[in-house]
Amino acid sequence: MDITIHRPDELGEELRRAWHRAMDESPEYANPFLAPEFAAGVSAHRGGAHVAVLHEYRQPVGFLPYERGLFGIGRAVGLGLSDCQALVHRPGVTWDTHELLRACGLVSFEFDHLVEEQKPFGRYVTGLFASPVVDLKPGDSGYPEWLRGAYPGLAKTTLKKERRLGRDAGEVRFVFDERDPRMLRQLMRWKSAQYRRTGRMDRFSRPWIVGLVDHLFQVREEHFTGVLSVLYAGDRPVAAHFGPRSRTVLAAWFTAYDPEFHRYSPGLMMHLRMAEEAGRLGVGVMDLGRGDKEYKDWLKTRELRVGEGFATRPHPVAAAHRVWRRPVRGLRNTVLAHPRLREPADRFLRTVGSLRTSRRSSAGGAGPGAA
Template sequence: MDITIHGLDEMSPSLHRMWRGAMDDSPEYANPFLSPQFAVAIARHRRGARVAVLREGGEAVGFFPHQRGSFGVGRAIGLGLSDCQALVHRPGVTWDTRELLRACGLSVFEFDHLVEDQSPFARHVTGMFASPVIDLEHHGSGYVEWLRRTSPRLTKSTLAKERRMGRDIGEVRFVFDERDPRMLRQLMRWKSAQYRRTGRMDRFARPWIVHLVDGLFHTRDEHFNGVLSVLYAGDRAVAAHFGPRSRTVLAAWFPAYDPEFRRYSPGLIMHLRLAEAADANGVKCMDLGRGDMEYKDWLKTRELQVAEGFATRVHPVAAAHRMWRGPVRGLRNTVLAHPGLREPADRLLRTIGTLRTSGLPGTAGPRRGAPERTTSRARPSAGSR
């Protein structure tokens, strides 16, 4: 196995084609987060982004995007934002993990959404987690009709709220591919407010993430697009979603809604219409991303499994990094896995969020709407990431 390292901006058009070809060969690699376009977009904003190209007989058969930090500490490309990670390869290709890390100059490689078909990394996995998806094929009369059969009460309630919103506010319409950049800014404002209300880190307070999303929004490619979808009632936007899509997979990434209209469950309505529109536009699967949340339980048709862990080679930096990061991850996963711990932690975060937005000095001031509950067993809101 021959391994060469490239900057993402140095890749030739032929390498891009071979990367996309490897994605097309295997359905598990069809996710847009595994595309060269997403890796290139991350490389524009984060230092150390690279791709290792694996060759057999001179032919490129595998692509390993990663970010290399100080002391050879490596991370999956876009770690913390990417909901799907892998060494994308042709069927039947395998590799030696330590040889790969050595070629990349890495002492450790950290991942948290690694796809299942990555057996050389298996011994480095520290946990497996469900990642729900919506299959848009094979539903006969359509996804919403499938939901009517599998979750009749909640589907009936959500559709009734959609009708009531139309009567109260104005005609409900859904735009799958909204090209107005002002609506992207509105989505970011809603999402930032939600992060603050719920005590989470505000991703859109980081300029590089704003620029990343803006760049993906303007990416129009045969193989990759950033898709902004908006639910309107009358002349008001009430919910929106932005996520990347490949030819066949749309990744649920940043959903949000206007809390003024929360009584109508606009996030759930948006997800129903998003699934319908995605199906009509050639999407075969919506990836809802890792996370135990009730609205995902309702919407999913099945679950994938993703892994987190640390691939290492014998090196003092690798041992130190794992000793530092491992307990943090373990504590977080323990809290998320046990309702008795998760719910008090969630209440604490919401209290912090209330203080952030209560108008105290240095806060963002009051916000409309009550804080969302974000525990896994909360009533579905479909507005959390």
């Protein structure tokens, strides 16, 4: 096995075709977060991104996108944003993890959404977590009919709210692939406000993330397209979603809505419209991403398993990094796994968020994309 290291933006057409072919050959690797276009986007807006290319008999057969930091500390490309991570490879390919890390110049490689199939990384997985997905054609009749059968009350209530929204605010219409960049900015403003209200870190306060989303919005390729979907009532945007799509998988990523319309459940309405339209366009799966949310339990048809952990080779820096990072991840996972802990923590974060929002409003702060 030969391993070469490249910058994502330096991959030639031959290597990109080989990467796409590996995605096509295994459904586990069809996720758009595993496409070279996503790695190139991260590379363009945050330094340190690389790709290890595995060769057998001089043919490229595997691709590991990663970010390399100080002292050889590495992480999956887009860690914290990417909802799917893997060494994308052709069927039957395997590798020695220590050899791979040495070739990458890494002593440690951190991941949190690793595809379960990645057996050579298996010994380094510290936890497996459910990642719900929606099969857009789960039966002969399709997903909307499946959902109506599985959750008749939910479907009936959502349709009733949609009719009420139409009466109150104007005819409801849905655009699956909206190309107006102003709507992308509106989504970012809504999402920033949501992060602040709930006490979460505002991802859109980080310029590199804003730049990455802007970049991906412009990508229109077969294996990766940035899709902005918008739900309108009359001419007014009510909810929006931005996420990447491959040939067969749509990843649910950033969803937000106008809080004025919260009583209509616009976020749920948005996901139902997205699932229906994506299925019509030939997408087979909508990946909702790891995390416990009530709407995911309603929408999912099944669950994948994704792993988190640290692949390491013997080195004092790797040991120190693991000792520092594992308790942080362990505490977070413990809180998320137990409702008695999660609910008080969520209330605390919302209280902090409301205080931050109040201070920001009195100071005249603005969100991303504001003048």
